[in-house]
Amino acid sequence: MHLVRYQSSSGRPVVGVRTGDSVAPIEGVASMAELFRLSLADLQTAVTKTGTAVPADGLKWLPPIDGRGEVWCAGVTYERSRGARMEESAEQSVYDKVYTAERPELFQKAPAWRVVTDGEPVGIRVDSGHDVPEPELAVVANSHGEIIGYTVCNDMSSRSIEGVNPLYVPQAKLFAGGCALASGIRPAWEVADAKDLTIDVVITRAGDEVFTGTTSTAKLIRDLQELIDVLFLPNDFPDGVILATGTGIVPELDFRLEEGDVITISIDQLGTLTNTVALGREPFAFLAAQNLEEKR
Ligand code: DO4
Ligand code: MG
Numbered sequence: 001m002h003l004v005r006y007q008s009s010s011g012r013p014v015v016g017v018r019t020g021d022s023v024a025p026i027e028g029v030a031s032m033a034e035l036f037r038l039s040l041a042d043l044q045t046a047v048t049k050t051g052t053a054v055p056a057d058g059l060k061w062l063p064p065i066d067g068r069g070e071v072w073c074a075g076v077t078y079e080r081s082r083g084a085r086m087e088e089s090a091e092q093s094v095y096d097k098v099y100t101a102e103r104p105e106l107f108q109k110a111p112a113w114r115v116v117t118d119g120e121p122v123g124i125r126v127d128s129g130h131d132v133p134e135p136e137l138a139v140v141a142n143s144h145g146e147i148i149g150y151t152v153c154n155d156m157s158s159r160s161i162e163g164v165n166p167l168y169v170p171q172a173k174l175f176a177g178g179c180a181l182a183s184g185i186r187p188a189w190e191v192a193d194a195k196d197l198t199i200d201v202v203i204t205r206a207g208d209e210v211f212t213g214t215t216s217t218a219k220l221i222r223d224l225q226e227l228i229d230v231l232f233l234p235n236d237f238p239d240g241v242i243l244a245t246g247t248g249i250v251p252e253l254d255f256r257l258e259e260g261d262v263i264t265i266s267i268d269q270l271g272t273l274t275n276t277v278a279l280g281r282e283p284f285a286f287l288a289a290q291n292l293e294e295k296r
Pocket of ligand 2: 073074075134136155246247
């Protein structure tokens with residue numbers, strides 16, 4: 001089962017449960033924010049009260065986050081990420097230190113309205129030149145700080161901008177189309193061990209595979225609930241938060257994304273996220289133009 005958002009025939013967003021090939025609206029729930037305000041126990045009850053199911057095929061999926069929801073990221077949580085940052089950066093020691101530090105690296109990635117989902121484009125900056133996807137397990141926490149589910153995140157990143165100076169991380173990480181989430185959230189009670197999931201990525205260019213990578217969340221050095229607790233210590237998340245937990249897959253330095261590349265990230269038990277790379281901010285004008293009340 002996945003918690004999803006999709007467009008009704010009138011264009012309004014609907015929150016529902018996708019099971020197999022069909023989707024059923026959750027009764028009395030108008031937004032993901034409403035679901036994310038429930039306790040885990042109340043959410044388990046809410047998802048059992050659904051209306052008439054419709055075929056999933058052909059529906060327009062919306063990102064599984066809305067309202068005041070935010071996406072955050074943890075960084076340098078896999079040995080591979082520490083090594084790749086040290087290779088690309090003029091300031092190696094900061095990455096080495098944060099990997100083992102008590103305080104994790106956490107940064108805000110996107111408010112809900114900037115998030116793209118499966119089938120929409122992901123972005124690279126016109127002033128970058130060296131860009132990669134970051135395939136990551138994303139943890140969904142409700143407004144009470146409880147982990148309620150998991151999904152797939154692509155933390156699109158500019159290696160060239162971050163490589164010059166770690167203080168440029170916000171510019172390397174937050175830009176139009178930089179944050180993609182799979183369209184469905186797998187409830188936490190259906191995932192036996194989130195620290196034992198295989199993550200795969202395939203990148204194709206004009207139909208040819210140009211990069212493949214794989215890792216396991218078993219290699220993630222941080223505890224998931226501890227990461228959420230650090231986020232909630234100084235912050236309220238009144239409509240919940242989705243935390244991407246860092247990448248364990250970084251291509252070698254000679255690989256860089258190009259416009260038109262197709263990135264497919266799969267996480268065992270959670271699902272798949274597929275996006276095509278677009279250059280610059282114009283392809284993402286639809287995000288700024290959307291009517292938050294009616295469209296997303
Ligand atoms: O330190 C920069 C961010 C690293 C990151 O996003 C990751 O490890 O996934
Ligand atoms: Mg990352």
